[in-house]
Amino acid sequence: MKRKPPPAPTLISNELAWFGYPLLLWLMFFMAAPLFLVIALGFFSRGEYGGVEAQLTLENFHRLFDPVYFTIFVRSITLSLVTALICLALSYPMAWAMASASQKWRLYFTVGLAIPFMTNLIIRVYAIKLCVGMDGPLQSLLTWLHISFDPYQISQNQTLVFYGMITSYLPFMVFPIYAALEKFDFSLVEAAEDLGASQLKVLFSVILPNTRTAAVNSFTLVFVPCLGEFVIPDLLGGAKTMLAGNLITEQFLKARDWPFGAALSLGLMTVLLVLPYLLRRIFIPKAKAAA
Amino acid sequence: MLRIVNMSKNFASQTALADVALEVKDGEFFSLLGPSGCGKTTLLRIIGGFETPSTGEIYWNDLRIDQIRPQQRPFNMVFQRYALFPHFSVFENVAFGLKVKQVAPANLRRRVQEALNLVGLWALRDRLPETLSGGQAQRVAVARAIVNEPKILLLDEPLSALDLKMREHMQTELRELQRRLGITFILVTHDQDEAMALSDRIGVMNQGRLEQVSTPRDLYERPATHFVADFVGSMGSVHGECIDSEAMRLKNGSVIRGRGQLNLTKGCAAEAFVRPEKVHIGGNKSANEIYAKVRSVAYKGLHFELQLEVSPEQIIRAFVPPETMSGGVNVGDQIQAHFSPADTFLFERPT
Amino acid sequence: MKKGLASSKERARPQAPLWAFGVLIAVLIVLYLPIIVMMVNSVLVKTDTWHFGFDWYLQIWNDEELVDALVRSLEVGLISSTVATLISGMAAIALLRSRFRWAHIVNSLSYLSLILPELVFALALLSWFFVLKIQLSLMTVIFAHVTFSLSFVLMTVNGRLATLDVSIEDAARDLGASEMTILRRVIVPAVLAALASGFLLSFLLSFDDFLITFYTSGVGSDTLPIRLYTAMKVGLNAKLSALATLMFLLTFTLIMGLTKMRGLRQILTEEGH
Numbered sequence: 001m002k003r004k005p006p007p008a009p010t011l012i013s014n015e016l017a018w019f020g021y022p023l024l025l026w027l028m029f030f031m032a033a034p035l036f037l038v039i040a041l042g043f044f045s046r047g048e049y050g051g052v053e054a055q056l057t058l059e060n061f062h063r064l065f066d067p068v069y070f071t072i073f074v075r076s077i078t079l080s081l082v083t084a085l086i087c088l089a090l091s092y093p094m095a096w097a098m099a100s101a102s103q104k105w106r107l108y109f110t111v112g113l114a115i116p117f118m119t120n121l122i123i124r125v126y127a128i129k130l131c132v133g134m135d136g137p138l139q140s141l142l143t144w145l146h147i148s149f150d151p152y153q154i155s156q157n158q159t160l161v162f163y164g165m166i167t168s169y170l171p172f173m174v175f176p177i178y179a180a181l182e183k184f185d186f187s188l189v190e191a192a193e194d195l196g197a198s199q200l201k202v203l204f205s206v207i208l209p210n211t212r213t214a215a216v217n218s219f220t221l222v223f224v225p226c227l228g229e230f231v232i233p234d235l236l237g238g239a240k241t242m243l244a245g246n247l248i249t250e251q252f253l254k255a256r257d258w259p260f261g262a263a264l265s266l267g268l269m270t271v272l273l274v275l276p277y278l279l280r281r282i283f284i285p286k287a288k289a290a291a
Numbered sequence: 292m293l294r295i296v297n298m299s300k301n302f303a304s305q306t307a308l309a310d311v312a313l314e315v316k317d318g319e320f321f322s323l324l325g326p327s328g329c330g331k332t333t334l335l336r337i338i339g340g341f342e343t344p345s346t347g348e349i350y351w352n353d354l355r356i357d358q359i360r361p362q363q364r365p366f367n368m369v370f371q372r373y374a375l376f377p378h379f380s381v382f383e384n385v386a387f388g389l390k391v392k393q394v395a396p397a398n399l400r401r402r403v404q405e406a407l408n409l410v411g412l413w414a415l416r417d418r419l420p421e422t423l424s425g426g427q428a429q430r431v432a433v434a435r436a437i438v439n440e441p442k443i444l445l446l447d448e449p450l451s452a453l454d455l456k457m458r459e460h461m462q463t464e465l466r467e468l469q470r471r472l473g474i475t476f477i478l479v480t481h482d483q484d485e486a487m488a489l490s491d492r493i494g495v496m497n498q499g500r501l502e503q504v505s506t507p508r509d510l511y512e513r514p515a516t517h518f519v520a521d522f523v524g525s526m527g528s529v530h531g532e533c534i535d536s537e538a539m540r541l542k543n544g545s546v547i548r549g550r551g552q553l554n555l556t557k558g559c560a561a562e563a564f565v566r567p568e569k570v571h572i573g574g575n576k577s578a579n580e581i582y583a584k585v586r587s588v589a590y591k592g593l594h595f596e597l598q599l600e601v602s603p604e605q606i607i608r609a610f611v612p613p614e615t616m617s618g619g620v621n622v623g624d625q626i627q628a629h630f631s632p633a634d635t636f637l638f639e640r641p642t
Numbered sequence: 643m644k645k646g647l648a649s650s651k652e653r654a655r656p657q658a659p660l661w662a663f664g665v666l667i668a669v670l671i672v673l674y675l676p677i678i679v680m681m682v683n684s685v686l687v688k689t690d691t692w693h694f695g696f697d698w699y700l701q702i703w704n705d706e707e708l709v710d711a712l713v714r715s716l717e718v719g720l721i722s723s724t725v726a727t728l729i730s731g732m733a734a735i736a737l738l739r740s741r742f743r744w745a746h747i748v749n750s751l752s753y754l755s756l757i758l759p760e761l762v763f764a765l766a767l768l769s770w771f772f773v774l775k776i777q778l779s780l781m782t783v784i785f786a787h788v789t790f791s792l793s794f795v796l797m798t799v800n801g802r803l804a805t806l807d808v809s810i811e812d813a814a815r816d817l818g819a820s821e822m823t824i825l826r827r828v829i830v831p832a833v834l835a836a837l838a839s840g841f842l843l844s845f846l847l848s849f850d851d852f853l854i855t856f857y858t859s860g861v862g863s864d865t866l867p868i869r870l871y872t873a874m875k876v877g878l879n880a881k882l883s884a885l886a887t888l889m890f891l892l893t894f895t896l897i898m899g900l901t902k903m904r905g906l907r908q909i910l911t912e913e914g915h
Contacts, residue, residue, distance in 0.1 A: 015821040017743070020736030022729045023792060024744050027751040030789040034766035035758075037773060090669060093662035100658040109666065111901050116673045119893045120850040122867045123886045126874055127676035130683060133878055137679055167673055199659045228759025231852060235874070245761050252765050262769070265762045272759065341812050361815045368816045374809040378831045387827075388817030439817060 041262035052258055060263035069247065069264070076244035077271060080226035083165045087173040087222050088215065090166075092203060095178040100186075110175075117171035125164060125235045132160065156238030164232040172221040180214035181207070216283045220276035227272060244268055292316055293338070293443060293475065298347030299499075300333055307333045309499040311347070315443075315477060320469050322478045322486040325496035326522070331479045332371075332447055334496070338477065339368045339445050351442070367436035368445040372452060373428045375420035381407070381431050382416040388439040406438035407431075409468070426457045433468070443475040450485065462488055483523055487511075495519050517562065517638035526564040527599075527607035529581070530640055533561035539637060542602060547579045549635030560640040567596070569634035570609035572620070578629040583607065585624045595620075599628060677890060684883035698884035708869060708885065714780060715849055715865040722787035723844035729788070730795035731837050735829060737796075738803040739811070752793035763790065764857035771858070778860030786858040787851065791844030798843065802836035803829075839900055846896045849889075 042060055047053040063069065098109045116124065132138045132155045142149050184207065192206045208215070230245035237243075248268065251261030293315040300308040308330045315321045323331040336342045338349065340361030349357040356364055367388070375384050385406055389399045407413040410430035420428060429449060436444055449465075450458045466489050469476045480486050486493050487507040494504045495518070503515040514520035521528070531541040536551035539561040547563045563579075574580055583599035586606065594610040597620065601607060609628060611620075620626060687695040702708050736742040737749070755763070767786050768778075776782060810832070814824045852867040859868065866889060873882055 014740050016825065017736050017740040019732035019740070020742035020744065020748060023733035023752075023796070024748050026729055026789065026792065027748065027755070030767065030770075030785060031751050031755055031763075034763075034770035035754075037770050038762070038766045041769060090665060093658070093665040094669060096658040097662040097666040107901075109670075111897065112670055113673070114901075115894055115897055116677065118846060118850065118897055119677075119890055120852065120867050120870075122852045122870050122874070123680075123890055123893075124676070126870060126878070126882065126886050127680040129874070130878055130883065131676045131679050170669065199661075224757060224759060228761045230761050231871075245759075248761060248765065252768070258769060261765065265765060268759065269762060272757075339812075339816060341815070361812070362818045362820065366816075368813070370809040370813055372807065372809065374807060374813040376810060376814070376828060387814065387819070391818045391820075391823060435813075435817070 038262045038265055041259050042266050044259045046257050046259050057259075060260045061267075063260060064263060064267050072242055072247050073244055073267065073271070075242075076227055077275075079161070079165075079243065080223050083162060083169065083226050084173075084219050084222040086162070086166055087170050088219060090170060091173040091177050091218070092208070094174050095181050096203070096207065098174075098178050099181040099184070110178075113171050113174060116167070121168060121231055124168065125232060128160065128164060128236065129155065152238075156236060158237060160236040161233050164236045165226050165229065168232065169222045169225060172225070173218040176214045176218040176221065177211060180211040184210060212283055216276075216279050219279060223275065224272050228268060292352060293477075294350040295334075295338070296348045296350070298334070298337065298349070299345050300330070300337065300342065301345045306499050308337075308344070311499075311501050313494060313501060313504065315475060317475055318473050320466070320476045320478070320489055320491045322480055322490040322493045323496055324480055324483055324486040324493050324523075327481055329496040330499040331481075331496045335368075335445055335447055335477060335479045338443075339366055340364050341368075365442040366445055367439050367441035367443075368447065369429075369432045369436050369449045371447045371449070373420075373432040375423075375428055375431055375435070377420055380417050380419055381412065381423070384420065384431055385435045385438050387435065392439075402438055406434040409437070409471075410434045410464075425453050426461060429453065429461060430464075433465075437468075437472065441474065443477060444469075444472075446476060446478045448479055448481070451480070451482070458485070465489060495522065497522070514564070514636055517641055520564040520636050520638060524566060525608070526566050526636075527570070527609075528562050528564045529601050529605045529607060530560065530562040533559050533637070533639070537632075537637065539563060541581075543582070545579075545581060547581075547635060547637075548632035549579070549637040550633070551637045560642070562638055562640045564636045564638070565607065565630045565634055567608040567610045568594075570599075570607060570628055570630045572597075572609070572611055572615055572626060572628055574627045575629040578631050579635060580627060580629045581607070582625060582627055585620055585622050585626060588620060588622060599626070680883050680890075681887050683880055684887045686880065698880045699888070701881050702885055702888070705881075708866075711864060711866045711869045714863065715867075718780065718783050718787055718855075718865060719845045719848040722784045722791060722848050723841050725784075725788045726791035726795050726844045727837055727841045730792045730840065731799050731833070734796055734799035734803055734833075735825070738800060739829070752796050755790060755793045760790075760853045764854045767854070768857045778858060778863070780859070780863040782858045782860065783855050783863060783865070786854045787844075787848040790851075790854060791847055794843050794847065795837075795840035798840040799833055799836045802833050806832050842896055842900050846893065846900070849896075850893060 041052065043056050043058070045053045045055045045057045045059065064073075098106055101109060130136055134151060134155070139149070139151060139154065142154075188206050188210070189202055192202045197205070228245050229243065230249055233243045233246055244264070248261050248264045251257045251264060255261075293313075295311060295313040298308055298311040298313075299306070311330075311334060323334060325331045333342060337344050337357070340356075340359065344357060347357070348355055351365065376387065379387065382403060385403045386399055389402060394402070403416075404413055407416060410433055412427060412430050412434065415423070415427065420431070423431065429452075432449070433444075446465075450461050453461060462485060465476070465478075478486070478489065487510075490507060492504060492506055493510055495502045495510065497518045503510060503519045505513075505515075510519065510523050514523060520526060529541060529547065531539045531547070533539040534546070538546055538548045538551075540546050549563055581599070581601055583601045586598040586600045589596045591610075594612055595616050597609045597611055599607045599609055607628070684698055685694055685696065686692050687697045733748060737745050742748070764786070767782075767789075771778060771782055806829075811824050811828055814828045819827070850867065851865075852871060855865050855868055856871070859865065864872070866885070870882060870885060870889075
């Protein structure tokens with residue numbers, strides 16, 4: 001039976017409005033104010049001995065385009081994009097399988113993916129390092145197989161950074177796509193199969209276009225934290241894989257150049273805002289037109 | 292007596308109520324009837340105090356109440372989907388209003404018991420709402436409201452979530468309850484059979500306006516507006532051009548006479564309504580005569596239902612007793628039918 | 643009738659191809675393998691031969707510094723999630739049940755805190771504390787943890803309040819209850835489960851946090867993840883495996899608690915904006 005939606009909230013009384021103030025004040029003081037400070041810092045110059053001088057300059061932003069730093073940014077962006085793409089490629093089959101499983105298994109899969117995801121990053125990285133480290137199972141296996149290897153190379157490399165990133169952020173992608181597929185009308189799949197489409201064809205021309213919004217949004221959800229990642233490259237990548245996150249940390253903690261660190265943070269945030277926006281502009285209007 | 296004066300309500304740019312004036316007498320069973328979105332629920336919620344009107348006043352025995360909060364109004368409401376407190380037992384639900392008013396425990400228990408006995412649910416007093424059937428939940432909602440001894444009980448589509456059989460049963464219960472308590476009931480419904488069966492008077496609403504307020508019988512026999520004629524009962528209609536206030540001409544030239552309720556100026560678009568049971572097969576010079584093609588014939592037990600196509604898209608329905616059909620009427624036949632001007636209502640067609 | 647609808651929906655969902663299940667299972671194995679290796683490592687003790695034992699766990703228990711870090715982690719977790727639940731729970735009620743004048747600012751700021759990279763947030767807070775000359779301590783860690791927990795609690799409670807039938811509150815109003823009575827006897831009981839999930843979720847986030855704690859903690863205020871990180875920089879050993887296993891098991895328990903409350907699934911499958 002068709003039912004009317006419940007009536008809009010009454011809101012006759014406004015006695016409870018002050019309940020919002022603690023949150024407002026807290027967020028203003030601990031979110032908005034620090035962010036404004038970072039923005040402001042970017043325009044100051046660095047003092048003689050690592051302090052901040054109250055002299056306005058655009059120098060910090062010019063330095064962003066210094067090839068040394070710019071390369072690091074480009075590398076970070078590439079790495080994050082590749083990570084997000086691999087996650088996307090893995091997420092669709094996973095989410096599809098989850099959505100078509102029985103109620104009970106759907107819950108098991110969800111919890112099964114959620115547990116490592118919500119486990120402390122440090123623990124996960126530790127576990128990975130344990131596997132590939134000195135006397136770990138991987139190195140023991142290689143020795144047993146008489147394959148020669150460089151123990152340092154094998155415990156710290158870019159592949160491990162990818163592995164760490166993907167296993168950390170994959171759930172950000174799987175869960176939204178799974179949610180979209182749960183609502184997806186699967187009779188479309190049957191219709192496509194009835195018309196002779198192969199499984200891959202079904203995935204690419206039926207499922208993917210109809211869940212575009214979730215795909216683009218979750219792409220952003222993976223891309224954003226990857227780009228700001230600091231712990232994974234620091235612990236798994238070794239000295240060679242310097243990424244944007246490590247660079248910013250270095251400016252703040254080692255070089256003590258806060259204004260430049262702030263400018264780098266702003267640069268990072270710009271990428272984080274612009275790229276997802278572009279993605280949405282490119283992919284989502286089409287989805288709307290198709291609907 | 293409840294009196295509503297000059298009431299209107301706007302949501303953002305939308306008009307939910309326009310210039311409503313209404314009086315509801317003490318002890319009356321009054322219904323607000325109309326299609327969804329006509330403003331009937333909004334009007335009820337304004338009476339209950341859950342919405343503030345944009346303009347207008349409400350008086351309760353000459354006391355102006357539109358400014359006071361729902362908590363202070365001597366009315367109680369039965370909500371559309373009952374709105375029982377999910378974490379309270381049946382007893383606690385019914386006791387809530389009394390507890391808030393700090394009624395002494397012994398007195399409270401007696402009154403809750405009375406109210407629950409009245410709806411026959413005292414035995415289920417310890418159950419949680421989620422374990423109740425639709426009909427039981429509805430009764431608890433009624434008990435929860437009447438235990439406070441309201442001067443007016445407001446009911447917002449209380450039966451719409453029940454299945455047909457339960458609904459008919461609850462209609463009888465509501466009517467009996469109202470007689471026993473002797474208080475005013477104001478019911479909102481989109482179901483005209485329900486309104487007809489229960490009410491002393493009905494207010495028909497459309498697009499935020501009160502179209503007609505009268506007894507069920509008057510509503511049926513003397514519709515005041517085009518909307519009421521169209522909405523109440525199920526009348527067939529034909530349209531054409533009006534000649535004067537009591538006659539109009541169809542495209543094919545035949546003249547239809549009827550009870551002209553409006554000031555029809557010559558040449559305007561007019562519509563004539565007639566109830567299917569008043570349409571008879573055959574010719575009759577003293578009545579309105581039409582020629583029509585039989586679109587369909589359906590046997591309905593008491594009568595045959597014919598769809599008569601006067602011209603494309605102009606269809607009149609006729610209920611014909613089986614004995615009249617002995618000659619045999621088949622789909623596609625051209626036949627003549629007639630109906631009395633006394634049973635015909637003429638209205639200007641809204642554009 | 644509802645059951646019939648649900649089962650027809652089940653039927654309309656064709657099985658995904660086998661290889662899709664293959665990918666799902668493979669990923670799950672890859673996710674869990676290192677954790678299992680870690681757990682095995684933590685219960686292997688080498689004397690003359692390898693054998694099973696809890697010796698490493700005993701060592702943790704006797705390590706005063708680690709126990710102190712554990713206590714600090716729990717302290718930060720409990721205090722910050724209590725504060726966050728209180729502040730955001732109240733705010734959710736103000737946002738959905740009144741006309742709060744600054745609603746759009748609160749909404750944008752809490753959205754911002756969800757998309758802001760942790761690193762930028764951590765460094766911004768660090769600079770802010772520095773400018774205000776606030777000494778880094780356990781207190782600054784708690785401030786930081788409350789801040790990032792707020793929007794998660796807000797989301798959880800908002801979700802519940804938004805689906806809560808408002809006519810229940812109208813009914814209470816109709817029966818003469820004051821706004822405070824409605825809050826106490828109708829709204830709070832109805833969102834209690836959401837508040838509890840919000841609390842657990844923020845505890846989980848706080849207990850697991852490394853990055854933000856790393857930047858906002860002062861001398862002698864390091865939590866368990868920080869301990870693990872610094873120890874790991876020096877070298878891996880089975881004692882660390884035992885510590886990591888313990889932390890993993892606590893997280894696991896909390897997640898199971900959350901799943902019981904159905905709060906987690908709701909949050910995880912919430913479509914991103």
